[in-house]
Every structure is written in C-alpha cells, then in structure tokens.
Amino acid sequence: MKKLSWLALTLLLFAPFCEAAESAGMIRYMSGTLVAQRADGSVRVLSPKSQVQAGEVLVTGNRSYAQVVMNDGTKMTLRPNSNLKIETYQFKQEEPKADNAVFRLIKGGFRTVTGLIGKRGDKDAYKLRASGATIGIRGTDFTSRLCVTKGCSDENDSVVTPPPPKPKPVGRVMRIVGEMVAKDADGQIRKLTLGSPVYEGDTLQSNIQSHAVVAFRDGGRITLQENSIFKVEDFKYSKTGGVQENAALRLIKGGVRVVTGLIGRANRDNYKFRVSGATIGIRGTGFDAWCNGPCAEGASNFGAPQNNPMEGAGVYVWSGEVVLVAPGGSFTVALNQAAIIARETGKPVRVMTIPPAVQQNEAPRPDTVPVDVDKLFEDAAATDDPGLYVTVHDGQVILAKGDQKVDLGKGETGFTNDQILTRLAATPSFMSGDSNLEKIEFKEGDGSSGIDQQGCIVQ
DSSP states (O other): OOOOOHHHHHHHHHTTOOOOSOOSEEEEEEESOEEEEOTTSOEEEOOTTOEEOTTOEEEEOTTOEEEEEETTSOEEEEOTTOEEEEEEEEOOTTOGGGOEEEEEEEEEEEEEEOOSTTTSSOTTSEEEEETTEEEEESSOEEEEEEESSGGGTTTOOSOBOOOOOOOOOSEEEEEEESOEEEEOTTSOEEEEOTTOEEOTTOEEEEOTTOEEEEEETTSOEEEEOTTOEEEEEEEEOOTTOOSOOEEEEEEEEEEEEEEOOSTTTSOGGGEEEEETTEEEEESSOEEEEEEOTTTTTTOSOOOBOTTOTTSSEEEEEEESOEEEEETTEEEEEOTTOEEEEBTTTOOEEEESSOOHHHHTOOSOOGGGSOOOHHHHTOOBOOOOOSEEEEEEEESOEEEEETTEEEEEOTTOEEEEOSSOEEEBSSOOGGGSOBHHHHHHHHHOSSSSSSBOTTSBBOO
16 A cells, blocks of 8 residues: 555644634635644644634645635735745734734745735835845735745746746836826836836826935936826936937926936937927936926917916926927026926026025935935846745835845846845746746636636646
C-alpha cells in the first residue's frame, strides 16, 4: 500500500477541527489543498467558507490556489506552494482608528486587492512583510512573489503569458496635498499619490483645496493648483539621446506653475505650452499660467477683460521670459511681468496691475521642491534573480528596506534582495499572466468562470 503524504494524513486527522477563535476572514475559492497552521503547531484543513484567524499560517499545496476574503474586504489570492502568515489583524466597523493588519509572506506568492484597512483611518495600518522588506499599502491591487530560484523556476507550473511592455513614466508626483487623479489616453482613471508615475497622454485633475508638484524626466517641474486640469500631450526625452526630444503640455482649466527643464534649451521650438488657443513660448523660464471663465469653457472668445485679468487666459513670469502668442498677435513677457489675451481684440496685452491672486499664490513654486532626477527615474535592468518582487496593478505601494524606499505606481515592479532595493525597468513575465490566478481574481463564479458552486476551480 502506498504511503500517505503528510498533507493527505492531515486531511484525515484534522478534518473535524472546531473553529472557535474569532474569525479574521473566510476562504472564498480554492483548488487543491489548503491548511492553516497555528503557533502551537496544530494544523487544520480548510475548505470553501472556512474561517481564518490571526496568528495562523495559510499553506497551499502543490498546484493549489486559494482566495481569502478578510473582514474589511481585502482579497488575497495565494499561488501554489505558498505560506502566508496573518501576524496581526484587527478590524471593527465602528473603530477605524483601531485598524491594524500585518501579513508576512514566508514562501511563494499571492495577489492582493486591499479593503478598508488603510483607507479609512491610519494609512499605515496595512503592511506586508517579506524577506526583510516592508510593503506599505495605499489602497491598491498588487502581486508579490518571493523567489528562491532564478525566475521562480521552481514554482512556474502555470501557463504564463508575458505581459505587454509598459511605457516608461515621463514624470512622477513629488508632493501632493489633497487629491489628484490621472486619466490616461484610454479613458482609465487612477488616483495619484506621492511617487505615482505620470505617462505621456495623461490628463491630470486636482480637486478643490488640492495641489501637487510633478517632476519630469528632463528636470522640468509643474505645480498643478487646486481645481485644475492639465494634459501631458507629448513628452519624449532620453538622457542618452536617440530620440527626438519634445514636449507639448496644455493647461485646460485652472492654474499651473511651471519651471522648464532640458527639453527646449537647445531648440526652444521643441517645447510647447498651450492655454486654450494661445501658446507660451519659453526662454529658459519659470512662469505661472491660468485659464478661467471662457478660456476653461472652451469659448472662442477666451480672453480676459482688462478689469479682471483672472477671467480668461494669462501668464506671469518669475524667472526668465516668455512669448505669449495668440491669433491676434504676440507679446514678450519679461521678468515680474504679466500678460493676458484681451477679450475685445484677441491680442496679448500686458497687465499693468498684477492681481494679488497671482503675486500671493499659495501653491509652492515647483523649483522650491528638491528633486534628484537621476535617482527619481533610475530603473534597474530587468532581472530574474532570487528575491522579493512586487508588481502594482493599481494604486501605490511603498517598498521599504531599512532606510531605503521605492514608491511604485500602477504598472511598475520593485525588487529587493540582500544587496539591493530598486524599481525595475520592465516587469518579469513570471509576475503576471497566470491564467489560474486571473480566473479567481476576475471571474468570481458567474456560471462561466471555471469556479463551481462549492467555490473550487474547475480545471
């Protein structure tokens, strides 16, 4: 007679185990075998609808997947041969300030979509630890894997489709107060946080009482003021050359403070800044631009009346000079001068009395925010070395080790081992494309999902 495996023996001995401790979550879907091990060494076999408790280590078997839904709505989908410990878990609907969740990835990997913990009270209340690093969560969807061999080759038994290449970010959020979102070229909206990437084609929008500083690859920076809309229409820059450098930025509504970078210094025509139908030509410059009233509404007569320069399109220069160009003509705006597009004539004209709202701008000048551009956009070459990998599908993750940290935004992957902590230039293929994992994450038992009525995956 064949010997029973340890896991099979466990199924026989511990199936009737009584779940008396306070529940932290429940098993929603699973395929194969899943057990929970407690600190005292006792083990119990889990099945769909089984409860899980703080202090337990969840262990998936070979070729086994399981999804755990915690009480705050967090979903964690474990890969085969994974060990995940629920170190601490506290969630009460009526006590947001008491929220606390700490998980430890001991082996393998899993995908997480976070719930209420970390969103409604202390933003640092949700943490994941692995291999000496801490993953700080900011309301997000991410995958983490702890590889003990190159490319996680010891566990790659699933069908993996390499992900399409991601575009490199052209900017990053360096400071943010309040809330700001980005809408990409496909119309997808994502929330921006500190360190979030900004891509070519993104439209940025700030809320009331909000502002944010964004640094670009060429060293340029902007401060988007409250209740404003700004679009990165085009941005191409490479420190090593090989591309035709150019930038096309547009203020659609509200106000923005701008300091230009390397693009346009060799050829000023390569840098274009637009405000409705007007263009601001740069001369190695720092300036404020605004677009309100008819300008923001897209009216053909978008200029401002002389008695109210803020109701239209205008510019104020605090470094260098600019040329304000409109259908009615052009005007050179020197240091400490302001100009608007006159509503009556459509011509750029100087504003003799600069409004207090311009001179007393409460949003910080972008050149006052220190930025190490080389470090900010430094991406390590793709690697498949053993270590911890974290890929962000949505939201933000802060990967920290000691006094080092890397802010990761949507589409980015971080890596750490005993020697380094870095952001990768490309996401390794083994970090996405697992068909079984996606079957659990996105189908949710709708009758055609491959998940049966008992919460198990149909292979």
